[in-house]
């Protein structure tokens with residue numbers, strides 16, 4: 001069994017013992033509309049000239065579309081609060097997608113050196129209260145990153161988030177040997193410049209892999225197959241939806257709704273609830289046409 005660690009323009013970089021074999025996929029996949037992705041475990045054949053071809057993709061444990069990867073243990077979502085400014089709707093959409101894919105999630109809030117007061121603590125509280133493991137980080141100080149290193153131990157981890165939040169910089173500061181490309185934030189738009197352009201898997205040791213990924217700035221809802229997946233994957237709703245009068249309550253206009261009650265009491269964040277409503281509305285408007 002061999003693992004694809006990078007893919008670029010139809011060439012797959014496949015691990016083979018201590019070597020990397022540049023490989024192509026056999027036409028049979030293209031016909032079936034299956035594309036090998038980084039993280040795939042494949043059956044590899046080596047040609048006389050040392051290049052390879054992929055003959056078979058082994059069954060995937062899980063799979064993400066953004067970034068396109070397979071067989072990961074967790075996603076570390078990186079967000080900056082400012083520069084670029086945080087977009088909680090985008091974060092909640094992304095969490096929704098990961099929860100639906102049943103992938104473990106950790107969140108790093110990066111660039112906390114840029115926060116001059118406590119105005120943003122409410123954001124940390126929202127996600128901490130839901131139960132997510134959250135970490136606050138700055139790459140501008142010289143504090144030890146050992147505690148961050150630990151979250152990657154013995155796992156295959158994808159690091160994802162918008163462009164410019166500092167995904168590659170953070171990985172460089174945790175793992176000194178990495179030397180990933182990092183970029184600047186555009187002065188004009190205050191956004192990242194998409195410095196990381198390919199999905200690349202980095203081997204830290206036999207059991208630890210990290211995948212640095214290009215940033216994204218939006219996420220459409222095509223990954224949702226059924227309307228109820230939205231409420232089911234706002235994980236903190238679960239506990240309170242037991243109090244809804246109607247079994248299939250969508251927590252919008254129904255009477256005696258446990259979720260609306262919990263929002264009123266402050267047990268569910270109104271930011272999260274509003275994002276839930278916006279996402280549901282958007283999903284309905286797409287499905288109508």
Ligand SMILES: Nc1nc2c(ncn2[C@@H]2O[C@H](COP(=O)(O)OP(=O)(O)OP(=O)(O)O)[C@@H](O)[C@H]2O)c(=O)[nH]1
Nearest residue numbers: 139163164165166167168169182183194195196215
């Ligand atoms: N102030 C501050 N700046 C940071 C921090 N971490 C990263 N940066 C800066 O943010 C900019 C973007 O960092 P990158 O690591 O390239 O961001 P990225 O998330 O990998 O971006 P893409 O590859 O485009 O998705 C660089 O100028 C970094 O120096 C931090 O903790 N504090």
Ligand SMILES: [Mg+2]
Nearest residue numbers: 167168195196
């Ligand atoms: Mg990057």
Ligand SMILES: [Zn+2]
Nearest residue numbers: 244249251257
């Ligand atoms: Zn309800």
